[in-house]
Amino acid sequence: xxxxxxxxxxxxxxxxxxxxxxxxYLPILxxxxxxxxxxxxxxxxxIYSSLFNKSLLAPEDAEFVGMGNYAxxxxxxxxxxxxxxxxxxxxxxxxxxxxxxxxxxxxxHEKLPYTSVASAIVLIPxxxxxxxxxxxxxxxxxxxxGVVNQLLVTTGLTDEYIVxxxxxxxxLWPPIIGMIWRLAPLFALLTLTSLQGIDEHLFEAARMDGxxxxxxxxxxxxxxxxxxxxxxxxxxxxxNIRNFSMVWVMTRGGPGVSSSTLPVMIYxxxxxxxxxxxxxxxxxxxxxxxxxxxxxxxxxxxxxxxxL
Amino acid sequence: MATDNTDPTAEFRKNQSWLFDSKAGGYVRxxxxxxxxxxxxxxxxxxxxxxxxxxxxxTAEIQQIPPTLFPAEFSLEGFRLVIESSLESSxxxxxxxxxxxxxxxxxxxxxxxxxxxxxLKVAIGAGVIAVVLGTGASYVLSRHEFRxxxxxxxxxxxxxxxxxxxxxVPEWELISTLGLFNTHLALILIYGAMTAPFVxxxxxxxxxxFPDSIIEASRIDQCSSFETFWYVIVPMARNSLIASFxxxxxxxWNELVFALTLLDGQNYTVPPALLTFVQGFNTQWNVVAAAxxxxxxxxxxxxxxxxxxxxxxxxxxxxxx
Numbered sequence: 001x002x003x004x005x006x007x008x009x010x011x012x013x014x015x016x017x018x019x020x021x022x023x024x025y026l027p028i029l030x031x032x033x034x035x036x037x038x039x040x041x042x043x044x045x046x047i048y049s050s051l052f053n054k055s056l057l058a059p060e061d062a063e064f065v066g067m068g069n070y071a072x073x074x075x076x077x078x079x080x081x082x083x084x085x086x087x088x089x090x091x092x093x094x095x096x097x098x099x100x101x102x103x104x105x106x107x108x109h110e111k112l113p114y115t116s117v118a119s120a121i122v123l124i125p126x127x128x129x130x131x132x133x134x135x136x137x138x139x140x141x142x143x144x145x146g147v148v149n150q151l152l153v154t155t156g157l158t159d160e161y162i163v164x165x166x167x168x169x170x171x172l173w174p175p176i177i178g179m180i181w182r183l184a185p186l187f188a189l190l191t192l193t194s195l196q197g198i199d200e201h202l203f204e205a206a207r208m209d210g211x212x213x214x215x216x217x218x219x220x221x222x223x224x225x226x227x228x229x230x231x232x233x234x235x236x237x238x239x240n241i242r243n244f245s246m247v248w249v250m251t252r253g254g255p256g257v258s259s260s261t262l263p264v265m266i267y268x269x270x271x272x273x274x275x276x277x278x279x280x281x282x283x284x285x286x287x288x289x290x291x292x293x294x295x296x297x298x299x300x301x302x303x304x305x306x307x308l
Numbered sequence: 309m310a311t312d313n314t315d316p317t318a319e320f321r322k323n324q325s326w327l328f329d330s331k332a333g334g335y336v337r338x339x340x341x342x343x344x345x346x347x348x349x350x351x352x353x354x355x356x357x358x359x360x361x362x363x364x365x366x367t368a369e370i371q372q373i374p375p376t377l378f379p380a381e382f383s384l385e386g387f388r389l390v391i392e393s394s395l396e397s398s399x400x401x402x403x404x405x406x407x408x409x410x411x412x413x414x415x416x417x418x419x420x421x422x423x424x425x426x427x428l429k430v431a432i433g434a435g436v437i438a439v440v441l442g443t444g445a446s447y448v449l450s451r452h453e454f455r456x457x458x459x460x461x462x463x464x465x466x467x468x469x470x471x472x473x474x475x476x477v478p479e480w481e482l483i484s485t486l487g488l489f490n491t492h493l494a495l496i497l498i499y500g501a502m503t504a505p506f507v508x509x510x511x512x513x514x515x516x517x518f519p520d521s522i523i524e525a526s527r528i529d530q531c532s533s534f535e536t537f538w539y540v541i542v543p544m545a546r547n548s549l550i551a552s553f554x555x556x557x558x559x560x561w562n563e564l565v566f567a568l569t570l571l572d573g574q575n576y577t578v579p580p581a582l583l584t585f586v587q588g589f590n591t592q593w594n595v596v597a598a599a600x601x602x603x604x605x606x607x608x609x610x611x612x613x614x615x616x617x618x619x620x621x622x623x624x625x626x627x628x629x
Contacts, residue, residue: 005534008532031444031445031464039470043475103344127611128604128607131586185352264473283474
């Protein structure tokens with residue numbers, strides 16, 4: 001009797017008392033237990049904690065405050081800056097990553113030889129450990145030895161080195177540039193794959209009918225890619241809104257809150273100010289936004305797969 | 309010039325656009341594409357180039373203004389400092405001194421070998437958990453119809469969306485309650501939970517496309533469902549399984565937030581350890597770059613292997629690449 005048979009017979013004897021109709025759930029149980037305990041339960045717990053005034057140092061002294069934390073969010077002097085920063089991250093970061101990524105994907109598909117090698121190289125920013133990528137950018141934007149400053153001086157855009165990461169007017173932008181660098185390759189890969197998936201005959205037929213390159217692009221390429229682009233678009237939004245490491249490594253969200261986004265503010269209020277309730281309320285805010293995005297993500301996903 | 313859409317011939321369209329149809333337009337277009345390629349390539353590759361050249365510069369050259377584009381003196385100082393410091397903090401300095409006659413005294417304090425071992429432990433553990441649990445579940449989800457299936461799949465997909473930062477506080481409380489604070493097991497379980505839904509989706513894409521005829525053939529040969537799964541399906545799924553594993557591995561290898569909050573300094577995995585070093589006082593960038601290159605090598609090997617599964621994984625098998 002092989003070990004597979006042994007596994008089966010012990011599985012059968014162990015599950016013999018479970019009705020046939022429920023046995024199908026058994027292989028799913030471990031995953032659901034794991035995900036339930038370490039992802040879903042913390043989400044529920046965050047929602048629950050957001051109703052309490054609770055300190056990380058003395059969680060047992062939690063005091064029920066209802067919507068108090070949410071009221072505090074609304075009146076917090078820093079929150080407007082942080083929400084604005086998050087908005088800038090999501091719009092500027094996503095749009096730039098999408099345009100750049102699309103161009104990259106298109107170049108890889110049409111113009112560059114050795115597509116597979118080139119796309120592997122292009123992907124490196126995306127797979128590199130987050131902290132590594134962010135560290136490189138931190139060094140490049142360094143105020144005294146940074147190569148970005150040198151570039152600006154050489155091209156005559158500035159006269160002297162600027163301490164961008166330490167300036168409250170400018171500190172938001174270096175992490176965004178770093179994030180565009182990290183995300184664009186991902187969008188490029190999505191573009192490349194969906195371009196490769198389009199049937200060449202469609203273009204051939206359109207060419208016969210006298211369609212200009214722009215018309216072919218407008219009426220064939222874009223419609224054929226639209227679900228992939230929609231997924232890519234949502235991924236860019238989601239990754240930008242939840243990004244933590246690029247900001248944290250480069251500026252720690254500072255100076256002040258000038259480069260903080262929502263996730264950074266959550267981290268700061270929980271693990272620096274120890275305000276768990278307040279941090280949880282911010283998390284719920286972040287959940288709410290992401291829930292909208294994931295709704296559309298699942299919807300487009302559904303369309304592409306033709307049902308779950 | 310009015311455009312006549314009723315004329316179907318290509319001839320008519322010629323010379324409508326100098327950019328597309330004239331020779332000069334061709335040159336303009338080629339130049340524009342060439343420039344675009346150069347600019348994009350520079351943006352993507354320059355930071356990587358900068359990391360590499362920085363790693364090979366001496367400390368003195370790092371501090372030079374303006375920075376040099378290429379190391380004036382090709383130096384391994386950064387790598388040497390990283391390795392020496394690592395040997396010192398793991399207590400091997402005495403051994404190296406007596407065996408090779410090299411005296412080790414590093415000005416920095418980063419145990420890169422130790423942190424790579426921690427990361428390997430966590431990443432392999434998470435990968436195994438995610439693949440083993442995820443594959444079984446995805447097989448059932450792909451092959452059987454039952455109540456609550458759609459809801460389950462949506463729940464799994466939605467759980468992928470939630471950022472670590474937002475559930476960090478309850479996670480911290482949970483891990484403390486379970487008595488797992490400052491253990492690698494905590495990270496293995498969390499990263500396993502974070503990637504298992506992903507594996508379910510990736511493998512479901514594979515199983516959905518798996519031909520029924522093969523399963524029926526093995527039934528006719530009197531294989532039990534376990535035998536069919538183990539001897540027939542798993543070997544064919546090998547590539548997808550390896551890809552799933554590498555996905556989970558990479559996530560665990562790269563993750564910062566949980567590692568930063570749930571571990572103490574001496575148990576750090578690569579990302580938080582590197583972070584403390586980067587944000588330390590008077591950062592030595594050649595050492596950071598050298599350490600970065602060392603810790604990126606496993607990732608790049610993984611990338612080379614799973615490149616073709618990458619998009620497939622991201623969109624859960626939606627696109628056949």
